[in-house]
Amino acid sequence: MNRDDFWKLVEGAGSGREPDEQAESIQADLTNRSAEDIVAFERHMAEFQAVSYTWKLWGAAYLINGGCSDDGFDYFRGWLIAQGRSAFEKALADPDSLADLPELEEDVECEGILYVAMSAYEAATGSEIPQVPINLPDLGEGWDFDDDAEMKQRYPKLFAKFCSD
Numbered sequence: 105m106n107r108d109d110f111w112k113l114v115e116g117a118g119s120g121r122e123p124d125e126q127a128e129s130i131q132a133d134l135t136n137r138s139a140e141d142i143v144a145f146e147r148h149m150a151e152f153q154a155v156s157y158t159w160k161l162w163g164a165a166y167l168i169n170g171g172c173s174d175d176g177f178d179y180f181r182g183w184l185i186a187q188g189r190s191a192f193e194k195a196l197a198d199p200d201s202l203a204d205l206p207e208l209e210e211d212v213e214c215e216g217i218l219y220v221a222m223s224a225y226e227a228a229t230g231s232e233i234p235q236v237p238i239n240l241p242d243l244g245e246g247w248d249f250d251d252d253a254e255m256k257q258r259y260p261k262l263f264a265k266f267c268s269d
Contacts, residue, residue: 105144111189123186127216134224143234146221150238156181156196159246164199166249167262169211179213186214203261
């Protein structure tokens with residue numbers, strides 16, 4: 105499974121579904137694939153989780169969800185991956201572009217998508233999936249997510265959507 109196949113699977117499972125339903129659909133599809141494909145899906149998931157581990161996206165998640173813990177940021181990134189390649193790549197380049205997604209609401213997350221390969225592999229093989237490490241980058245210096253002026257300057261559209269009086 106290459107990156108294009110990964111995104112086709114994610115996007116094909118997402119049409120008109122809630123994130124958890126999408127995750128269930130992906131898991132069902134993966135269960136019918138080879139063990140190699142399932143592991144490849146997990147590798148791509150780890151890669152996309154790592155590349156989206158940035159202060160810029162964490163700040164956007166903080167605004168959208170009204171706060172964002174470490175685990176909450178993992179689940180937010182799961183939701184972001186579930187939105188498909190175009191939304192994911194746009195958000196990496198400009199997190200404020202998330203405000204343009206028509207389905208964007210408060211408290212967006214998709215924890216389930218983070219575990220679909222693990223569950224599918226076990227269902228398909230009866231064994232645990234080989235561990236695929238997520239090599240998260242060093243975030244470096246962040247900023248105060250509770251500083252309204254800073255957040256409004258960094259995310260004008262998201263701030264207007266989620267923090268307006």
